[in-house]
Amino acid sequence: MPTASATYQPQTHYNSPPQHQQPQQQFRPDLYRQDSHHPYWPPHSDLHSGPELPPIISPSHSEPHQQRLSGDVFLPYIQLFFQHMFPIMPVLDRQVFLDASLYSDSSSMSSDMYCFLCAICATTVVQLDASIPQPSPLHPQKSTDDVFAEECLRERKTYDWIDSCTPLAVMVPFFLFCYYGNHEQSAKAWHYLQECITFSENLNMDDEQSYTKLDPVEAQWRRRLYWLLFITERAYAVQRRKHTRLHASVQLPAVFESEDPQLLTGFVNLANLFSAVDDSFVSAWRGSRRQSLCNEAWLAKTQKQLDAAALAVDSGGGVSETQQMDISVTREWLHVLAWQMGVSNGLIWGKGEGGMRLDYPIEVGRRVVEITRGAKGMALDSHGIGMEQKLSDIAGCLADVLRCTAGDTSSTFLEGKQYLHTLLQTLSSMRGKESRYLKPLMSKLDGVMGYELSNATLPLPAETAATSANMPPVTSAGNDFLMPGGGRYSFADSFGMLRTLSMSGNLGMPYLDAPIQQGPGLQNEWEQRRESGRVYDEYETKAMGHWMGGQRIP
Template structure:
């Protein structure tokens, strides 16, 4: 038989013959992690093989993910990482990589079709032999740890019942990916893997509400995209269909994410619509291509939001015309078909949210309706809320409403808050039998109380605003407000949305009592409505990653109702 070029670390340490595959037969038999990290040393006397196996098992136990997570949750110092920048032996088990890849393609791929499953699985078989692949899969696994329905694969059974185990696991994996990545010169020769690693690090930090770091890794990904020419159509001619399609999809994913983050946090743009759009046929071999309709709809929804809109939104440009905003509204209206499947309802919510933002922009720039054809009437937010209620009415009868994530709820809250501001300057309907704007607001609030069984801390804040501006509507609802609605210290394991980093959002909702004398001019509504780009998560939900829910390990996961991630693409 052909000689093996190099034995794995465990076989080399045990002085036994290695077959050179990963995992090798000896490691599989001895239940050891098979790695190729050690630097070859000079030969020495053989020791007891049983003793060596025990030492290897103990070392790998101390450096395993379970051990590090338990130490972190117990407030103990973890065993030090490798003094070099090489991967930590035993930290990323092959079982974890396999299950995280499976979870990604089962639940995330339709809105993030940026990886090729067969190629990724082939690379994962040799995790420790390439920094590029190791960092990609480590960062992917880190992000999967923050998703509802995902438990720590292959972990100590005790971790399944330990609150925060997923969060601690994700943070350990983030730190590992960042540390090991320092050993490669990925900035000099970026690959698809290195761009995806930056993107997954962005997703993970966003899920942890660490938005400065999230922005850093998003900007790193867009910078790497420019370095390798992903913004130029001719660049894609050098790749096969699989590689070219994944790079094109990643470029447009970054394009959408950057715009969503710019609207949410006032960040600048770096990517432009300079290449062809992705299609469902750009990779004829993709078995999941039929699931990409929502992703393509999302790209089309965000494409009209250019530098002009962002300059107006961030108030770095003051001149705007009613026709510009009206044209944007028309583009948004024409972009989605009148009928959409349940799977694509998230994109309809995105559409209504973006329409709300453009309406706010028209108010900020004094485009007050005077009856002109190009101007957006005050009735517009009311019509949006009515349309949104017709879209989301199915949720009230959906038995899996607790799986709808933070961004969907944030969109509803954002639209509800805008509706409150409009109602504050509009007279009540004179017809007691008609469905008026206040009834639509009441329906939205009822829907918010149904999603996740009302187990989130945003709703009381919205009710507080309703109480200040529309007390007659709010009083019946406030009778059921949670007793701890105003608490400043929220349980980090509150079962919702902030990955254990929860803090009450500092919303700029009006808290002074409403009086006729304090009524705003209509031009100022958007400026004081809680929808400016000051950075609050409630103000504009992020369309591609969502803050994860901390779920009970016993919760059964229903694939059909997985909605947390589609809602920063949602």
């Protein structure tokens, strides 16, 4: 991911670094001062009930003075950011942001700097969540991430942030996006992501020629920032089935001229992976391409491109464990999405090329288990809600395949249950607690794993690798699957059920918005992130009757 340092200090003058050495900056405290006065906010005053979208027109500066947060509250969270999140968001310069003198007087900071620190601290708190101990709360009744986010939005009302078009200003809405994204408030998250992209376009960061006019070091920082936005937009647009605005139109940052070539190697690998998620992929995933354009050749090519883009990770590219988790799990997640497009377009077969087989999600599940097995907790947890979403997507798709092929006693499908069980165990302890996606995911599993949603713990599946050795060989010919009690699903039936789920937006793990509070003492209900207005017809309902346990689909 891009690193941000000079990017956020556009006035700073840099010396061109020698080859393989870290870009040097001259730290100038006056960069963080501003001439205009700020409203102040008395300590321990009531905060807003929740962050709100900023007004289109900046309000006047005549509001009563309010006091900013003390500068020393920021540094502990910035240190946590560098310790755990920097490998996936290397967009800050250590020399500047770990210098304690920066935080000596918050009243002398520019509004952009103050807002940026509030936004990144809010993201750090919510993204790491309960995975590690964090500093003492800033407010007795509010979570610390909300305090930081609200203070960022309050400060934004005191100056014309729209005209404050600097790389540092780009990062304010970016980290607000991260904050809202981790809270599953997708509308606000998308708003702030679009805002930071607009800022980047105003700075011509999507134009390769613009970099030739910059100091070489500043140009490198801006390249990192641009590619961070590119990666983030592609990932979030795919998750939410949105259009994309940024393209792979500028050169990647230089690896060997950076302060940390290993870190930049991981970032470039991730950028290459998302470069494979081109406009045709996004359009096909959104369902806006003609079916004839998403054909067998395109699907096979896409699956191969995803593997080739992250080849350096498989060949021991020397990236950090945190980056390896990001790249490898993301690649498998994209494989599953491409497979789902194949299901929607009738391109999945019982046998044949890997990415177009009916049991392909089982293979993906195996690879993800191998990737995550033995990984340090923080290597997964530092990615925040995004890692949980990708793992739950993969697990949900695997669960659907196992349900639509119920009764198949071949080793492949028995092993698939083991992989699903392992993924559920991983989700049962993410960021220091049970993932919010675990229970909605387990609601898919009745009759698949041998345990119910109400179970407090996850027992081992009834079938184990040991028992599979004693199973009789599969006697079905071709693509037929055995059914419990002697019944069968043909390949056509299994594929038809999967395609029905895919076309209705329910294949895999339905994304969730924030829980809907039903009142004191009542259990939360969940909204799907990708709602489907499609109603199953009578034929589809009848075909899926056995699979749904006799329950009709509304």
